[in-house]
Amino acid sequence: RRARTEVEVLSVVPDKHYGALSELSLCPLDGRYHQLRIHCSQALGAPVVNEFEDIYQLAESEWSRRHGTQLPKPMKRLKGLFLQAVEVAVPSPQDTSGEMVTVRVDVNKRFEQLLAQARSFS
Numbered sequence: 547r548r549a550r551t552e553v554e555v556l557s558v559v560p561d562k563h564y565g566a567l568s569e570l571s572l573c574p575l576d577g578r579y580h581q582l583r584i585h586c587s588q589a590l591g592a593p594v595v596n597e598f599e600d601i602y603q604l605a606e607s608e609w610s611r612r613h614g615t616q617l618p619k620p621m622k623r624l625k626g627l628f629l630q631a632v633e634v635a636v637p638s639p640q641d642t643s644g645e646m647v648t649v650r651v652d653v654n655k656r657f658e659q660l661l662a663q664a665r666s667f668s
Contacts, residue, residue, distance in 0.1 A: 550575040551585045561664040563621050565613070568592060569661065583629065591617075595628035595660060623660055630654055 554571040561567045572582045580601065587593040587601050591608030594601075602620050609617040635648040 547578060548576065549578045549581045549585070551577070551582060553585075553590070557661070559661045559664045562667045563618055567595070567661060567664045569657065583627075593620075595623050596620075596626060598627075623663065624656055626656075628657065628660060630657070 552571075552573040552575060554573075556569040556571055558566050558568045570586070572585075574581055578584075583594055583597060583601050584604060587597065587604040588608065591605045591610075591612050593605045597620070599620065603617075606617045609615075630653065631651075632653055633648060633650045635646045638645045638647045
């Protein structure tokens with residue numbers, strides 16, 4: 547089944563281990579389970595920070611194509627997977643006209659901590 551994701555690069559920070567860490571805005575247009583994580587690894591060659599090993603390894607081919615080197619070994623940073631939904635829109639359960647209900651939260655501070663940590667190691 548087809549899965550599409552819009553990708554926007556918000557910022558790029560130099561990183562000693564990976565060369566760079568990128569902050570992305572990802573918007574699934576239609577999708578599948580783990581779509582965003584798989585697209586980051588397989589299509590971009592840029593796995594999510596702290597990604598599980600099986601999905602991390604999907605980045606090998608695209609990483610090699612883009613960088614001409616092997617994918618670096620995974621390196622754990624802070625805690626948890628660095629992927630967060632900051633906005634979700636769903637059809638209103640009380641409205642049949644197709645009106646959407648949107649919920650938005652602030653980006654977790656740990657993302658800025660991660661980018662600051664990368665800047666300090668570079």
